[in-house]
Amino acid sequence: MMRRANFRNENLSTVSLGAIRIGALASVLAVAMVAPVAAQTPYPGGTRTAPAPAVRHIPFDTRRGVFSFASGLEQSLPAVVQVTTLGSSRGPSSGENEARPVATGSGVIIDAAAGIIVTNNHVVENGRKFTVDMVDGRLVDAVLIGVDKATDLAVLKIDTTGLTQVSVADSDTLRAGDLAFAVGYPLGLDQTLTMGVVSGLNRSGLGDAVEDYIQTDAAVNSGNSGGPLLDSLGRLIGINTSILSGGGGGNDGIAFAVPSRIMLHVVGQLREFGEVQRGSTGAIFGSLNAERAHALGVSIVRGAVVDDVAPGSPAEAAGLQRNDIITRIQSRPVANAGSVRATIGIAAPGAGLTVTYLRGGRERTTSLSVERPVEARVILGTGEVQAFGAAFRDLRAGDGVSQSGVLVTAVEGGSIAAARRLIAGDVVSAVDGTRVADIRTLSDALNAAGETVELTVSRAGAAQTVVLGD
Numbered sequence: 001m002m003r004r005a006n007f008r009n010e011n012l013s014t015v016s017l018g019a020i021r022i023g024a025l026a027s028v029l030a031v032a033m034v035a036p037v038a039a040q041t042p043y044p045g046g047t048r049t050a051p052a053p054a055v056r057h058i059p060f061d062t063r064r065g066v067f068s069f070a071s072g073l074e075q076s077l078p079a080v081v082q083v084t085t086l087g088s089s090r091g092p093s094s095g096e097n098e099a100r101p102v103a104t105g106s107g108v109i110i111d112a113a114a115g116i117i118v119t120n121n122h123v124v125e126n127g128r129k130f131t132v133d134m135v136d137g138r139l140v141d142a143v144l145i146g147v148d149k150a151t152d153l154a155v156l157k158i159d160t161t162g163l164t165q166v167s168v169a170d171s172d173t174l175r176a177g178d179l180a181f182a183v184g185y186p187l188g189l190d191q192t193l194t195m196g197v198v199s200g201l202n203r204s205g206l207g208d209a210v211e212d213y214i215q216t217d218a219a220v221n222s223g224n225s226g227g228p229l230l231d232s233l234g235r236l237i238g239i240n241t242s243i244l245s246g247g248g249g250g251n252d253g254i255a256f257a258v259p260s261r262i263m264l265h266v267v268g269q270l271r272e273f274g275e276v277q278r279g280s281t282g283a284i285f286g287s288l289n290a291e292r293a294h295a296l297g298v299s300i301v302r303g304a305v306v307d308d309v310a311p312g313s314p315a316e317a318a319g320l321q322r323n324d325i326i327t328r329i330q331s332r333p334v335a336n337a338g339s340v341r342a343t344i345g346i347a348a349p350g351a352g353l354t355v356t357y358l359r360g361g362r363e364r365t366t367s368l369s370v371e372r373p374v375e376a377r378v379i380l381g382t383g384e385v386q387a388f389g390a391a392f393r394d395l396r397a398g399d400g401v402s403q404s405g406v407l408v409t410a411v412e413g414g415s416i417a418a419a420r421r422l423i424a425g426d427v428v429s430a431v432d433g434t435r436v437a438d439i440r441t442l443s444d445a446l447n448a449a450g451e452t453v454e455l456t457v458s459r460a461g462a463a464q465t466v467v468l469g470d
Contacts, residue, residue: 059232069179069181069195072232072233073181073193073230073234075164075234076164076167076228077191078134078135078136078164079108079164079165079166079228080107080166080183080184080191080227080228081106081108081109081117082104082105082106082132082133082184082191083117083119083123083124083133083156084130084133085101085102085104085126085130086100086102086130087099087100087102087126087127099128099129102126103122103123103124103125103127104185105119105120105122105185105223105225106119106184106224106225106228107227108228108239109164109165109166110165112163114157115157115159115160116145116155116156116157116267116271117132117142117157117158118153118155118263118267119239120152120153120154120225121148121152121153121154123154123225124147124154124156130142132156132158140158140159140160142156142157142158143156143157145270145274146271146273147270148269148270148275148414149419150210150276150345151262151263151266151276151414152258153267154270166230166236167233167234168236168260168264169236169237170260171238171259171260172259174198174214177198178197179195179196179197179231180196180218180230180231180237181193181194181196181230181232182194182195182218182219182224182227182229182230182240182255184220184224184226184228185227186220186221186223186224187222189223194218194219194220195218196216196218196219196253197216197217197218199215199217200215203256203335204335204336204342210262210342210346210414211338211341211342211413212259212261212338213241213242213257213258214229214237214257214259215254215255215256216229216255216256219253220255221243225240225241226239226240226241227239227240229257236263237259237260238257238263239258240255240256240257262342262346265346266346276414277348279347279349279350279351279370279371280313280314280344280371281313281314281318281344281368282309282313282314282316283307283308283309283315284306284384284386284409285304285305285306285307285337285340285341285410286305286307286410287304288303288304288325292305296325302327302333303325303326303327303335304325305324305325305337306320306323306324306325306357307322307384307391307409308383308384309322310379311379311381314368315368317369318355318367318368319366320355320357320366323359324357324359325358325359326355326356326357327356327357327363328356329343329356330353330354337410338413345414349371349372351369351370352368352369353367353368354367355368378443378446378447380439380443384409384439385406385439385442385443387417387443387468388420388453388468389411389412389414389415389417389418390410390417391409391410392407392408392409393406393409394438401427401458403429404435404437405428405430405436405437405458406427406436406437406438406439407425407426407427408422408423408425408457410424416468416469417468420467423459425459426457426458426459426464426466428442428457429457430455431445431449431453431454431455432453432454433456454466454467455467
């Protein structure tokens with residue numbers, strides 16, 4: 001299966017393949033090898049020719065007389081496996097406890113000695129049993145070590161010998177234009193390799209999650225989920241997780257992978273604790289866009305806006321305020337709120353993050369601590385309420401909403417609110433049947449509620465019920 005990233009998390013079967021034509025690439029490489037181009041640079045009185053740059057390591061197989069990346073990739077292909085998830089399925093069954101295949105995907109071995117495999121959470125979700133089909137024909141049972149819904153990653157363990165593991169590259173060294181190879185078991189086929197380039201970096205905003213994706217045009221289809229994205233040397237740079245589809249359900253040449261930087265942190269946490277232990281800053285972040293940039297009087301559209309700061313939180317101690325615009329975090333450029341959530345999401349509690357932000361048109365820098373989440377379920381801030389990983393504020397005249405209630409302004413990736421599909425833009429009108437008119441009445445109602453809370457929300461003019469709780 002392959003997760004779609006057009007704001008719906010559903011399975012699909014795709015039929016189009018967007019790989020680069022090898023013949024065209026071979027022609028380009030042949031020209032580059034035979035006739036390096038000398039650069040013409042202007043100078044007073046004419047032009048001069050700069051020495052042609054040296055051509056470095058063109059992958060040409062002299063024995064066969066063909067261009068090929070096989071020598072770098074072949075060592076990693078045995079580490080790519082097919083993952084089958086078995087669980088209860090609808091329809092007739094020959095036994096009450098019989099487990100049937102409910103999902104298939106791909107995975108990659110990153111630790112051969114321990115039998116550790118990385119795949120996607122949506123590949124193993126709702127599974128009772130898991131099997132791994134290796135390229136040498138062996139079929140073995142796997143044990144689920146842990147999952148992390150916020151990054152859509154999962155870790156499986158198999159107990160067998162003769163395994164091959166993939167080498168892992170630092171995804172922070174990637175550049176747009178680098179070659180990228182997706183490996184997996186798409187559309188019911190055996191192990192398949194497709195090629196493209198790194199189309200973009202630091203992609204986020206595809207949903208409420210910890211997102212900092214690698215974008216690629218390597219053909220990724222249903223069944224590629226959980227498989228590796230490799231560089232031209234066969235090293236792991238990311239885990240394929242979703243595609244952006246234009247509506248036809250097929251591959252449109254836009255696919256996303258969780259970078260190895262995030263993958264290594266999540267896998268380490270799952271192996272050590274069985275879950276990912278994340279810290280909190282006490283700030284809720286929203287994405288900067290053209291509309292918000294105009295309202296805030298800034299001429300940029302990339303960044304994360306501080307929507308609210310909890311009293312007594314690390315964000316308040318760092319001096320952050322509402323409407324501050326985060327432009328860099330840990331020296332990494334911030335594209336939107338997902339960039340900030342991704343960095344905070346892999347920071348250990350107690351870590352300090354360097355944050356660069358704009359306030360009143362002036363750039364400032366501060367150190368933001370990441371601490372263990374506050375146990376309080378509901379926090380009433382100066383202008384917003386934070387609860388279950390969501391932020392709520394009073395409705396305003398410019399919101400274009402005629403009913404009474406409070407507006408959901410942001411939902412934190414991996415939170416209870418995100419898991420229960422509460423989304424920014426929802427208008428909450430009641431809590432457990434009690435009407436709420438502002439954030440104070442919302443705070444009182446949430447504090448008075450039990451372990452689970454039933455919210456009545458309006459979404460696109462239609463009333464819905466969202467149940468929050470552990």
